[in-house]
Amino acid sequence: MAHYIALLHHEDDAYGVVFPDFPGCVSAGDNFEDALRMGAEALAFHVAGMQEDGEAIPAPRSLEQIKATGDDWIEWDNALVTLIPLLPPPDISERVNVTLPKRLLVQIDAISRNRSGFLAQAAAEALRQRSS
Known part of the structure; x- marks a missing residue:
């Protein structure tokens, strides 16, 4: 399972989430835990949309690689850096074979x-x- 770097910013009564590997993929939560959960959901739906559009999904970059790009849209001041797993969107089902008594x-x-x-x-x- 791929994990992507996310930057969380605490402002007022909420946390904002941005993904340097996915410009335009943003989320927010009322608290840190909620921001992580909402960020994972936003990432899943963003990537699903890219796949539907036939776009290539970037490989996760290291923190050093992201910082080296010098992207000016990334706000590093007071950012909490974390990894968020790329999960499938919640509405996608997969058929499995299960043996039960x-x-x-x-x-x-x-x-x-x-x-x-x-x-x-x-x-x-x-x-x-x-x-x-």
């Missing part, structure tokens, strides 16, 4: 009309609990 499938079928939807919802809930 028959007993578990019977229980799922008894309460849900859609196994995939049920399993996706259960996985999302498990991930939320683990990240809390």
